[in-house]
Amino acid sequence: MKKPDIIFQLSMRSVRLNLLRSVLAALGIVIGVVAIASIGMISANMTLSVTEELSATANVLVVSPDSGGGGGMFGPGGGSSSDDDDEDDYISDDQFDDIRKAAGSSYVYYLYSESDRIETGDSSGRTTIYAMDDEAMKEVLTLTEGSFPSTTSQVVIGPDMVERYGIEVGSKITIGDEDDDEGETTVRVTGILEERGMSMDISSDNAIITTEKFFTGRYGGEDEYAQVNVIVDDIDEIDAVSESIDETLNKKDDEVRVQDSSRMLETISSTLGTITTFALAIAGISLLVAAVSIFNVMMMSVTERIREIGILRSIGTQKGEILRMFVYEAGIIGIVGAGIGAVLSLVIGYVVVFGMVGTTEYFFAWGSLVNVPEGMIIGAVICIISGVYPAWRASKLDPIEALRAE
Known part of the structure; x- marks a missing residue:
């Protein structure tokens, strides 16, 4: 029962001993989470704002x-x-x-x-x-x-x-x-x-x-x-009125176009969705850079601790526990970075939404705030995935060869 605690403590110890390197790796996750969450919140607030305004003329x-x-x-x-x-x-x-x-x-x-x-x-x-x-x-x-x-x-x-x-x-x-x-x-x-x-x-x-x-x-x-x-007096009759006008004036030739706010909203939502997807793709580049940085940190950590790994293996530590130790380390960096990124996302997102949308009325709506945990999950998962290969490589080291390492 104590082994998992010891493994986790060893991971925490490694993060503390290489604090600057770990902080720089986590910074990439912070930037990625802030970028993704903020862009998502901007898109959500714009959509909610437009929807509310068009709802006033839905009839x-x-x-x-x-x-x-x-x-x-x-x-x-x-x-x-x-x-x-x-x-x-x-x-x-x-x-x-x-x-x-x-x-x-x-x-x-x-x-x-x-x-x-x-x-x-x-x-x-x-x-x-x-x-x-x-x-x-x-x-x-x-x-x-x-x-x-x-x-x-x-x-x-x-x-x-x-x-x-x-x-x-x-x-x-x-x-x-x-x-x-x-x-x-x-x-x-x-x-x-x-x-x-x-x-x-x-x-x-x-x-x-x-x-x-x-x-x-x-x-x-x-x-x-x-x-x-x-x-239209009754919004439930809007389709019937639209069809009546269309049938009356466009019976022979297309003389007029009949539009309602739902069509306009669909067009705006589609446009915002395309812009948001493109912006999120750009924001994803920062997470890709963060993933490479964390991969590099974990590989350096494995290289520097070959002798330590050899000692752990020689006293009976299993391969799975070695693998888990390095995955824990990547997870700690990812979770801490995602947490800091979430807090900064709320602060930066609030300012950016006010500047671009002109109102923060919908900032705390679920459709807006949901982008924060989504950004955290994406950042943490990418961080852990980036640490899987270095962890696997560490678990496969031969203990005898590891003990001989300088």
Whole structure:
């Protein structure tokens, strides 16, 4: 019963006698565990954050023109259609009526969209200009400050615009460029919108929302909508409403595309999964380096302790016990390195997640924290596997030859 304890104590003694070498070997495991766990947590937090944001619009269907790449959710608004194929570049007013009939009791509204240059104070850039009718604007959007536009010279803006350009209620924004055909137009901000986060119906956080009259007067394309959004009353009916719209408008030709947040979520999750896999493969290189380092440490340990092994074998220590002694040594290095790596993963991961995702709301969720024990297990297992061959080699040494070693 005492032999396993003695074997373990001998392993601990070897680690202590070669502390610096053991620490350097464990450092590779620490780095590998931190890399794998942190990348996993970043991916999990991004996925959970996107899922939560899209869940808020899970009952929304987005209908966009099926133009083979034109239009779409973030495509151009009215006035951008081709002369050869006008019907493919926007949703017409007749199509909007068909969508509204097919959607039944669901709330349906249209959306104009255009990208344009803006200037305010000393700052300038490009942003999305949205427009909808007054009723839809008040129904769909929520203000945190100010009021909705009442004239064509008034607009409301998203919260990101406030942060990016230092705009506030009452500020003036110049839209357009004097060299463009539309020229420049100055509008006044009357309201700041509530943050919506990632959403597929309307990305208003970094956009300007104008009246329909202002938009069509500047960009043209009256009754030519970039997209139509359908807010379904009962989320359980969303598939039925989607099929109804598809059957009504795409009976003969594919006129529109009907999308919901689940499809967008699948696309985002797939993209994040690919990026995460690639990043984890890179992180795995650090564990490969750690494995080589531990293999080298264990081989050096066997070489330096040949005489000790010979003495142990001569007093009756079995081959299996010699093998176990070196496996224990590799395991100690791996477990200590994985433990330190786990602690550092929580600290570093928290900072990195906050920096990249912008929130740590989901950091302590199981889907995020599970990456820490997974990283520990991978690091410890790789460490032990790296010590198996040196341990096997030590157990196979001839005791007589080992005692003769200098």
